[in-house]
Amino acid sequence: MERAHNPFAPGAGTPPPELAGRGDILEQAGVALERIKNGRPEKSLLMVGLRGVGKTVLLNEIQRLAIEKGYKTAFIEATENRSKKKLPELLLPHLRQILLQLDAGEMFNTYVKRAMRVLQSFISKFHVQTDLFTVKIADPEIGVADSGDLEVDLAQLFTAVAEAAANRKTGIAIIIDELQYLDETELSALIIAIHHISQKGLPLIMVGAGLPQLVGKAGNSKSYAERLFTYPDVGQLKPEDARQALQKPVQHQGVEFTADALKEIINLTKGYPYFLQEWGYHAWNTAAVSPITLADVQKATVIALKKLDDDFFRVRFDRLTPSEKRYVRALAELGNNPQRSGDIAEKLGLSVNTVAPLRSQLIKKGMIYSPAHGDTAFTVPLFEEFLKRAMPDIAALKG
Ligand SMILES: Nc1ncnc2c1ncn2[C@@H]1O[C@H](COP(=O)(O)OP(=O)(O)OP(=O)(O)O)[C@@H](O)[C@H]1O
Ligand SMILES: [Mg+2]
Incomplete structure (x- = not known):
């Protein structure tokens, strides 16, 4: 039929013609947005799911909901290549813009002005290398958000921004995609910041999405993470x-x-x-x-x-080294459900200790994850069938 009228939308983050089966998650997000804006306690949302299940689409939809409810929003995406942008550099342009908007809405609001100074302190410490920040937005607030310790400073920055939003009767939604790519310090700084915000009943919510390894990473980083976040499962x-x-x-x-x-x-x-x-x-x-x-x-x-x-x-597949390819091919050979590390090593004719670094490398690349201790599974649905087509010869596995 007429290609020009084809309604389907395969692609990364492309809105589907029909957003099916996500009513519960969207309702949960709607309630959380409503409660947090009104200073009521509510957990922030971290959506977890495999590649291509619709996490980015949901984040976009939640951003739309948030804007509809009068929130100011920041949407950022962590990147795998960590030599690119660190968390402060990703966040700052958005926070700056939000504060300028809050400032423009009212001639002189002491909370907004203070948040701008705190942002300036934060910038001075985290040295953001963009043209944007050669322009000062305020004099720094000396002694706040300028210790150089991200875990301390991010909490102070978020608190100041959220206080400004509360004073201007609005809320802030920080939306972060590909959260699993943040490093430990960044993730832990975010969790601490959200912890502070929720204790004070301030109107700032974090909505994030990432691959399944995110849950463990957040838990390792701060044991109270599970009390701050819900982890809606985005699946098939x-x-x-x-x-x-x-x-x-x-x-x-x-x-x-x-x-x-x-x-x-x-x-x-x-x-x-x-x-x-x-x-x-x-x-x-x-x-x-x-x-x-x-x-x-x-x-x-x-x-x-x-x-x-x-x-x-x-x-x-092309992002894997030859030995990583053999590892995932062995995993595929074992079946389409989670497999024990020992069984994978055995297929390769190697010891568990020898393959352990390969396994961690593949987890870092977001190819596989550990659904339960000692288990390994693919983050990409149907990947095992592809591997069998791409590497038909399993005799080559051992060697
Ligand atoms: N609820 C849904 N119903 C139908 N199609 C959907 C739904 N959610 C997402 N899609 C479609 O699935 C595809 C992938 O969506 P999206 O990019 O949001 O996934 P993702 O989980 O963010 O993937 P990745 O982990 O690779 O970033 C898109 O083509 C989108 O249109
Ligand atoms: Mg995505």
């Missing part, structure tokens, strides 16, 4: 929601999937949102007329798999 869609995700967008254009076409896509994709978009997209392009049939889907599957193999899976 239930069959009913997956059907909605496919059927509703085409129905808007007077097109239908047949029941067995839907069933086939749901079987193949296991309800993973990114894959649903990919299959929906190619099924639409393949079908000549409505309804989109099982035969159309079967043809589309060949194209969708090729597309995934060439992009989605391939880019991740």
Whole structure:
């Protein structure tokens, strides 16, 4: 059918034509935003899920909700390449802009002015190298947020900004994607800052998203993290929601999937949102007329798999060293559920100790995670099947 009218949207963070199955999480976020803005205690949200399940899409939607509720928002994304931007550099342009907006709304508000000075102190210490910060926004507030210890200074900065927001009857939402890429000190500084804010009932909420290893990282960093955050699990869609995700967008254009076409896509994709978009997209392009049939889907599957193999899976695979590739291939060989480290080592003909550094390296790269102590699983859905296609020869594993 007409490609120009294809409703499906495979891509990173691309809003889906139908945001299916996320009503509970969005409702939880809505309640948290409402409560925190009114100074009521509520946990901040850290959404956890594998690659391509729709975390970024949810963060965007929550940002929209927050703005609708009168929040000032900062949306940042931590990057894997840590030589790029550190947390202060990611946050500062947004906080600066928020304070300038709060300042513009009222001629002279002592809390806003103070927050600007605190921000200036923070900048002076964390030496942000951008043109933006050669322009001063205020004289520094000497002795606040300028100790050079991020864990102390970030809490003081957030407190000052949140006090300014409270005074201006608004809230601040700090939204952070790819949280698992922050280093220990940064994550721990954020947790401490949120701890201070929540004790004071100030209107600042953090909404974050990341890969599953985030939960352990936050817990290691501060044992009270679990009392500050809820970790909504963002996973594959239930069959009913997956059907909605496919059927509703085409129905808007007077097109239908047949029941067995839907069933086939749901079987193949296991309800993973990114894959649903990919299959929906190619099924639409393949079908000549409505309804989109099982035969159309079967043809589309060949194209969708090729597309995934060439992009989605391939880019991740290409980032691995040869020995990391062998490790993940051994994991794939064992099956599509979590596997014991010992079993993986055995497949490779090596000792657990020898492969331990490989495993940590792969966790750092966000390829695998540990769903339970000693277990290992892929963060990318259906990756094991790709690996079997990409590395058919398992004789090469040992060596
Ligand atoms: N609830 C949903 N229903 C249908 N499609 C969805 C849903 N959520 C996300 N998608 C689609 O899934 C794809 C991936 O979404 P997104 O980029 O938000 O995932 P992610 O979890 O952030 O992935 P990554 O970990 O790689 O950053 C997009 O094409 C998006 O349109
Ligand atoms: Mg994302």
